[in-house]
Amino acid sequence: MRYLNEADIEALAVGAAILGTGGGGNPYIGKLRCLQELRRGRQIPLIGLDELADDACIVSIGGIGAPIVSIEKLEEGNEGLRALRALEAFSGRRVDALIAGEIGGGNALEPILTAAAAGIGVVDGDGMGRAFPEMQMTTFSIYGHRSTPAALADERGNVVLFEHTASEVWFEKLARSTVVAMGGTAVGAEAPMRGVYVKRAAIPGTVTQAIRLGGLVLGANRDHRNAIDLICAEERGIHLMDAKIVDLQRHLRGGFSVGELALEGIDKHAGSRARVAFQNEFLSFERDGVEVCVPDLVVILDVDSGHAITTDVLRYGQRVAVLGLPCHPLLRTPQALAVVGPTAFGLEGVEYRPLAR
């Protein structure tokens, strides 16, 4: 166990955005709020998976909704705490620590903010090792945990409890429609898990991973080194393409940012063209056929700084580097691929060929 400091938060925001593969919400505001908490003197313990007691009570927490909405619709600040308290009251259990449902994007910071407010710790791990658009897409759900009872809170004080749902997909469906009615974003806390399960089902060490990754990028920019190369080396990824965004279709459908990017190669990739599909997160990179797809990470970075570009700030003319990073083995089992593989996202005829790790 160690306490998170300001440098951690700065790096985490950068690294989480990279692992967010375009989604998980923009981490900028969450970062500012976390720094504010630290400056107020809050201490936020980061707890390793191996430090968790088997009977510890762990709750996964995160923002839900379209990333593009969260830019204009700011959180009031206590959404996560209200969701947590509602869940504690309903289940009659006191929660020992929080864990991110997804480490990607702003959702890396949501449990930290709520943990700071509640005076508890954050687990070094998450349920995705990246970001995914739907709530049944966590390793927690995939390996058998039921997300209900779960609580959803918005900035107006509305709190909705999903006591029981017929399936994890029904939970996603009902929660999503509630989030849409709440204006497009909300914070959710899901059914308590025991430490022993979290140790088995969580993607381990992803808070530390994101901090390390962000630190590399910040360091590279300070030292005028190439951040892209460092990221690829650190994550054993492939530098797929440097390109300019030449077309962008993005719309809000069913509470998701859905769309497609067209890319035209630049520099050593001049002359080649590629497409990237997204549903909150980048789903596939297609050049001569699909080269990388979910659950592996399609990451789009600013070609110069190596900072991630989230789907909500994509625009025509941006010069980007596209990377493919291998996902964690927990996302590659047949059980996992049924939920987070290309078919689950409606990518017709696409076969998942894992990137080498």
Added chain:
Amino acid sequence: MRYLNEADIEALAVGAAILGTGGGGNPYIGKLRCLQELRRGRQIPLIGLDELADDACIVSIGGIGAPIVSIEKLEEGNEGLRALRALEAFSGRRVDALIAGEIGGGNALEPILTAAAAGIGVVDGDGMGRAFPEMQMTTFSIYGHRSTPAALADERGNVVLFEHTASEVWFEKLARSTVVAMGGTAVGAEAPMRGVYVKRAAIPGTVTQAIRLGGLVLGANRDHRNAIDLICAEERGIHLMDAKIVDLQRHLRGGFSVGELALEGIDKHAGSRARVAFQNEFLSFERDGVEVCVPDLVVILDVDSGHAITTDVLRYGQRVAVLGLPCHPLLRTPQALAVVGPTAFGLEGVEYRPLAR
């Protein structure tokens, strides 16, 4: 207190459909289910408002959704009981009796079915004295009761609890979007009320009223008397028009059946034309200007039998009698008109002129 019998249920289904002003759900299946409960030997006490203990715990219960959906999407049967039990568990209180949120249509039968299953009684009264499309439109809400915590259950076993909402309209908005995600219909149970409040805020005696009204119609048909005249006399209503439906626009929007009827007078009304707007329920009758509008009841009956025609079975060519019935004074206060008057339904420029009682 008395026990409901089979004749009561037969008459209640007919009378509730009339008070439903086109909505509240078709009572046919609820009637069959109630009769089945009675034949199984269940006893269902009907409790007068004046018999309620001041500290009795009363819960309002009813189906929510578009009437047209409930024709094809049948209830599994225990939705109401699941919603009630979830609410009891959450609030830590045992419910003494149920009351209809709306007496109109199938929703008159929903609390009876759930009361039979739970072994408790039903209060002789309701929150509308008719049917209205939205959940904040009960006298319970209008006179200050907060509907949350409330529970919503569907046929798959999904149970959603609205722990707290920013307002009654937010409750309607969040619950409605959940109902839409549940497939268009669900059963809801709202926050417990004390007997002393129910005595003040409920429309009194409406179960008995619906039974009496239905009995009149059934009797008139048996005796070849004119049911329309009897209904008007009983309810101090106006026989506005006999007509043929010459146009019908009906669509499902935001979980509601929304539309408009065009009528062409027949018999002694030949040559005149009128329009009736609806949102689940009939909202206004317009001939030379709006002659009757919410909260007064615009009732459409089969011109021969006097049986109500709900919005879900309206069709071109039907020969109907249109009646205007005065609503209860509890719906005519300034507080009530702000919620259930013409403006609340977006009837622009329509002024409410109460029918004589």
